[in-house]
């Protein structure tokens with residue numbers, strides 16, 4: 075138990091370090107006054123030091139949890155998502171060592187914070203492993219994959235900064251809309267964290283029985299007020315709201331309800347932020363990115379795909395096949411998780427090939443990089459929680 | 470294409486073949502100005518097909534189509550993952566599970582997407598495109614890179630991203646050679662020109678990875694050839710010796726199947742506990758099984774087959790895939806007089822091998838007139854019916870003979886219940902006990918293509934790393950009347966190269982290289 079509490083303390087320390095480092099990176103790129111070169115450099119140095127400390131604490135969390143559970147802590151949503159946040163910071167440090175772009179930290183760290191906060195909404199209990207998951211190859215496969223995804227993700231941040239710099243936010247355009255949509259999505263994730271934390275603290279519970287896809291009776295407990303009911307639901311507990319609608323058997327209404335709550339809270343929060351800043355969130359970020367060179371951002375985005383793609387290939391395809399061969403007797407079975415790893419891989423292969431053609435560097439490439447991150451997040455969230463195949467971590 | 474120097478060049482040339490002057494306004498350094506077949510020959514039908522498949526945009530289109538198709542296949546589970554056993558047809562299972570959308574999904578063939586001819590054609594086209602594009606560019610690229618002239622046209626140097634001019638007395642060729650050699654460049658000079666180069670091998674990365682990919686895909690295709698690939702399933706009951714399908718001459722005996730859970734150690738029933746281990750302890754035999762006689766089989770080895778730890782022999786592998794617990798093995802009945810309770814002794818029926826007649830004590834005997842291993846009711850004309858050959862719910866039609874009832878009495882006996890279809894009987898077969906055993910579900914695999922896939926995968930990874938983690942860097946120096954003209958090119962990671970160039974110019978005590986991509990006022994990598 076000692077180890078486990080040390081482990082969570084370290085994770086919390088990392089979380090705090092990232093928060094502080096974000097502010098320091100803000101100081102390093104803020105461009106209110108000119109001629110601040112020296113102070114910018116000092117801020118950047120401290121920001122990096124604090125980030126490295128946070129990352130070390132984060133690795134400490136990972137190793138102590140590993141020691142405690144006896145298997146690599148990547149076996150459920152909480153562990154996997156936390157590790158993803160951690161490796162994103164690691165990948166950022168790698169790219170920072172190569173390019174020293176402080177603005178990157180200002181965007182990567184808040185997202186890492188949001189990802190770790192999102193992860194901690196999932197149960198963090200230590201669970202025993204089912205036999206199929208007990209394999210060195212699985213450990214190597216998942217570890218390499220998540221590191222590869224984290225490096226690939228950096229290209230999206232680089233792309234995002236590129237877009238913030240080049241897109242004219244004064245003119246109405248599709249680009250402006252989608253850029254703002256990215257900001258909105260981040261706020262919705264914060265909405266999810268807020269809603270989940272709130273109802274966790276109030277200890278909300280509502281239990282229903284329902285009829286599942288196979289026509290059998292099952293029971294489910296909501297942790298948020300049930301906006302949408304399960305197929306042919308019947309309340310088992312009292313004193314909570316009546317669902318507004320019911321879903322067909324193949325839709326999980328509990329998850330749908332969580333999504334709706336997150337969107338509601340996120341939209342509210344977004345509205346408040348808009349009122350406070352009196353401009354688009356993209357416009358709020360824009361002053362921080364002005365000093366970074368566009369070709370540098372473009373190269374950084376391309377380079378992180380170049381570095382991450384082989385790692386991802388090794389982890390998500392090659393090691394995955396070796397593991398599947400050992401565990402399931404076939405190296406490939408068109409299981410949804412496998413297919414989505416293939417899709418991610420094909421996507422980045424297209425990205426690399428499109429860059430061979432003229433006109434696909436710069437802005438288009440930046441959009442593609444952002445799209446890649448969307449696919450990775452889709453893998454993590456939707457494929458794990460909704461499409462769920464053989465090796466689903468959820469539930 | 471005529472150059473200013475008067476030389477007539479083949480169409481498509483980017484550099485003059487005689488003087489090396491760039492002929493087009495934008496010089497594509499990716500292929501060093503080499504003439505690429507698909508860009509020049511566009512006459513015949515074959516040229517056109519070649520050009521299409523060599524086109525990277527077309528290649529990307531194929532990759533994207535594959536990607537989209539693969540994604541469509543995950544909208545709903547493929548047939549493989551759907552439990553269709555409760556429905557009359559697969560189509561109905563989709564309708565019941567996913568409504569109209571499910572029916573539609575099944576009807577347009579998306580439920581079998583990855584085995585469909587069009588998906589496989591797509592992958593084949595992708596392979597063709599990789600091969601053609603690689604030959605189309607790889608061959609000319611190889612030729613130019615290995616026949617590089619040290620002397621370059623002034624315009625060629627001016628077009629590079631990094632350029633620098635220095636005064637005649639600022640440096641010498643010897644100094645430049647010394648500095649660049651220390652940075653591990655290979656330096657060649659030719660008259661008034663110098664070429665320093667490193668990491669040329671990086672240019673082969675993409676071609677090597679494409680070759681690996683093609684080898685891998687060929688391995689997959691080879692699986693269609695009979696004998697290259699075996700994929701069978703088998704069930705073996707505890708104590709039984711069963712021929713291994715797909716592996717002629719091999720037999721496996723299931724000595725014991727073990728299921729362990731986390732809370733209890735070995736348990737018989739694992740409904741509510743988390744499984745920890747599935748294991749079959751087995752013995753492998755070789756030879757020929759004659760009339761069920763195992764005596765002439767040769768024992769090969771005792772093996773343990775666990776999830777994640779298949780048993781391997783002679784190119785085959787046995788995987789633990791499934792199990793059934795507690796299948797009935799034998800059932801024991803007692804023949805009783807219903808009123809006095811007097812017993813004639815026990816009959817033990819081996820369900821795998823039931824006998825037609827059993828003899829009891831005191832002159833009694835029983836004949837087994839019908840055995841229904843998985844009884845599920847009577848047909849329209851009253852005959853008992855079995856759902857499967859597995860003893861899930863055995864029922865027996867007995868005729869009981871005793872000294873008092875020499876013509877025999879008929880009894881239809883199940884574990885829980887006895888019926889007397891031909892009138893009330895004096896005697897009864899009473900269920901006493903049963904023995905059970907577990908069955909293990911194994912998968913038999915043989916894959917001769919595995920080494921091919923492995924080699925393909927390794928070559929692919931090597932190529933990928935060479936192409937991604939190395940870069941091809943060149944620096945040209947040319948002495949002119951006014952001084953020196955320098956130019957530099959890296960095939961990727963320009964900013965990383967720029968750092969190196971900065972060191973080079975510092976060590977030569979000359980100005981920094983000019984970067985065409987740099988804009989004033991930007992924070993730069995430094």
Ligand code: HEM
Nearest residue numbers: 423426522523524525528532595598599602606675678936
């Ligand atoms: C999924 C299949 C494919 C994979 C994984 C793949 C992989 C790669 C990689 C990693 C590179 C290096 C990219 C870079 O350095 O930025 C590359 C380059 C290239 N690929 Fe592919 N490729 C695939 C399919 C194709 C197809 C279908 C074509 C056909 C048009 C093609 C043509 C090329 C060309 C022309 C290059 C540039 C070579 C050079 O720089 O000299 N590839 N490929």
